[in-house]
Amino acid sequence: MTKSILAALALSLSLSIPLGGAALAHDYKAGALKIDHPWSRATPGGAKVAGGYLAIENTGTEADRLVSISAPTISGRTEIHEMALNNGVMTMRPLESGVAIPAGAKVEFKPGGYHIMFMELKQPLKQGDSVKGTLAFEKAGTVEVEFRVEAVGARGADHGAHKGH
Numbered sequence: 001m002t003k004s005i006l007a008a009l010a011l012s013l014s015l016s017i018p019l020g021g022a023a024l025a026h027d028y029k030a031g032a033l034k035i036d037h038p039w040s041r042a043t044p045g046g047a048k049v050a051g052g053y054l055a056i057e058n059t060g061t062e063a064d065r066l067v068s069i070s071a072p073t074i075s076g077r078t079e080i081h082e083m084a085l086n087n088g089v090m091t092m093r094p095l096e097s098g099v100a101i102p103a104g105a106k107v108e109f110k111p112g113g114y115h116i117m118f119m120e121l122k123q124p125l126k127q128g129d130s131v132k133g134t135l136a137f138e139k140a141g142t143v144e145v146e147f148r149v150e151a152v153g154a155r156g157a158d159h160g161a162h163k164g165h
């Protein structure tokens with residue numbers, strides 16, 4: 001009797017290890033959408049804006065759209081931006097209608113491309129902080145995530161899903 005209880009305990013302890021590992025991987029699910037590794041960058045004192053980055057994978061058969069983002073604890077206004085070369089000049093423009101996430105596609109928000117812009121920052125972001133944000137999708141609804149604040153100048157290279165830049 002006692003032995004079998006101990007065995008059951010040992011089994012449940014060993015089962016809890018892979019679950020803990022999944023939590024550390026820092027990703028989120030909403031319906032068919034997988035949201036991977038939201039992160040931001042530490043800001044120099046006085047900066048009023050910060051970028052936000054993540055990857056969104058649509059494993060379903062229907063397109064969705066990231067419509068808006070809010071992060072009221074740190075930011076007065078949050079926008080979705082695109083950085084693109086225009087006649088040889090890097091320009092940034094807000095995407096008023098958000099970003100389409102086609103069925104089967106993985107859309108990356110990263111430095112130099114699509115990104116989230118935390119405007120009217122209420123305080124500087126410090127490396128190691130976690131910033132709460134809410135993503136709103138046309139079909140999948142709202143998803144709460146946490147952006148990890150990485151070092152000034154970080155390009156996300158410390159994360160396995162971001163490679164080649």
Ligand SMILES: [Cu+2]
Pocket residue numbers: 081082092115116117
């Ligand atoms: Cu921007």
